[in-house]
Amino acid sequence: MCSRKTFPLISGFLSLDLVNTEVISHGRRHELLVHEQDLLDWLHTMCEEIPSLDKNILNISENETTEILRHIHEFRFTLRENFESIADGNFIDKGWISDLEKNIENAPYVYxxxxxxxxxxxxxxTLNKILSLLSLxxxxxxxxxxxxKIKRCSNPDCVLLFIDxxxxRKWCSMKICGNRKKVARFQEKKNKKT
Known part of the structure; x- marks a missing residue:
C-alpha cells in the first residue's frame, strides 16, 4: 500500500488548509492537488484532522473525481482571492458570503x-457536500x-496563510518559514564573523 501525500496543515481550518494546498518551493508555485488521488489524499487527511467531518465525502467514484478536482481548484482560487484581500485589510465581500451560503443550500445538513x-x-x-463543508x-x-485575523506569512517567498x-505570529509555521529565517540569520552572523 502506498503512503498518502502530505499537506501543510498549519491552520486547523478546513477552508484555509485547502487554500494552503498551493505552496512555493524553489522559487516556484507548486500545486499539491494535481491528480485525483491527491484530492482523495487531502480529503482523507481532512477527515483524520477533523473527526466530525462527514466521512461520506470519501465515497467518490472515479468518474466524479476529475470533475470535483476542477471545481475544487475554482473554489480554492476564490477562497485565496478573498482571504488575501482580507489579509491586506479589505472588507469581506458580501457577494462572496452569499455565494458561500448558496453552496450550503445546495447540500443542507441533517443530524x-x-x-x-x-x-x-x-x-x-459529493461535490456539493465538499463545497458545503468548505463554505460552512x-x-x-x-x-x-x-x-x-488572517495573515500572510512574513516570508515574501511563501504563499501560505494563517489565522493569528x-x-x-509572523510565520506560517516555525517548521517551514520561521526555521528557514533563523537558519539564514545564523548563517549571516557566522559569515560576518569570518
Missing amino acids: RLESDELKQISKGS DTLHLIAEGKLQ LTGR
Whole structure:
C-alpha cells in the first residue's frame, strides 16, 4: 500500500488548509492537488484532522473525481482571492458570503445520532457536500471574527496563510518559514564573523 501525500496543515481550518494546498518551493508555485488521488489524499487527511467531518465525502467514484478536482481548484482560487484581500485589510465581500451560503443550500445538513454522538451530515452530490463543508467552515471563520485575523506569512517567498489569534505570529509555521529565517540569520552572523 502506498503512503498518502502530505499537506501543510498549519491552520486547523478546513477552508484555509485547502487554500494552503498551493505552496512555493524553489522559487516556484507548486500545486499539491494535481491528480485525483491527491484530492482523495487531502480529503482523507481532512477527515483524520477533523473527526466530525462527514466521512461520506470519501465515497467518490472515479468518474466524479476529475470533475470535483476542477471545481475544487475554482473554489480554492476564490477562497485565496478573498482571504488575501482580507489579509491586506479589505472588507469581506458580501457577494462572496452569499455565494458561500448558496453552496450550503445546495447540500443542507441533517443530524443523526451515531454511536451516541450527534453527527452533522450534508445531503446532496459529493461535490456539493465538499463545497458545503468548505463554505460552512469559512462562514464560521467570519462569524467568529477569526477571518479578520488572517495573515500572510512574513516570508515574501511563501504563499501560505494563517489565522493569528495572538497578534504576534509572523510565520506560517516555525517548521517551514520561521526555521528557514533563523537558519539564514545564523548563517549571516557566522559569515560576518569570518
